[in-house]
Amino acid sequence: MSVLVGYNTRLVVQGMSGSQGAFHSRQMVEYGTNVVAGVTPGKGGAKVEGLEKIPMFDTVDEAVQKAGANTSVIYVPPPFAADSIIEAAAAGIQLVIAITEGIPARDMIKVKYVLERDYPHVRLVGPNCPGVITPGQCKVGIMPGYIHKPGGV
Structure with a gap:
């Protein structure tokens, strides 16, 4: 399996202004992940506590x-996750990692159809997953960073 995230990852956090998004964004930044933006519709320009240096946009395209x-x-x-995944793909994002659990199955069927038809180059990890990590380089998701160390298995 190829490495999905690393030093070249430039991460946008969709839902960064929410409690879970903000908490895990701070954890990812602390780990060393290059979080370059947050997205929450209607909150472009807003600041999130502990993440003031990261710009907030209204759309993934921005x-x-x-x-x-x-x-x-x-x-x-969950009610907004499917549209968020499709928005990311439409904006040119190559890798989408969906942490959200409880997304309706019908919504994910739509996502699968749209990604296969319109955005076959996009890789989707999830939904309802802990994320992806390359130890010592980049952590995207909810897993604790301290339990992952670089080196052989």
Whole structure:
């Protein structure tokens, strides 16, 4: 399996202003992940406590255009997660990691169909997953970073 995230990952956090998104964004930044933007519709320009240096945008397209994001992590509530995944793909994101659990099955069927039809280059990890990590380089998700160390298995 190829390495999905690493030093070249430029992460946008969809739902960064929510409690889970903010908490895990701080954890990812602390680990060394290059979080370049947050997205919450209607909160463009807002600041999140502990993440004041990270710009907030209204759309993923803005995050791609202005911050150069190439990977997205989804921390939005289940009713909005499918649209968030499709929005990321439409904006040119290559890797989408959906942490959200409880996304309706019908919504994910739609996502699978749209990704296969319109965005076959996009890789989706999840939903309802802990994320992806390359130890010592980049952590995207909810797993504790201290339990992952670089080196042989």
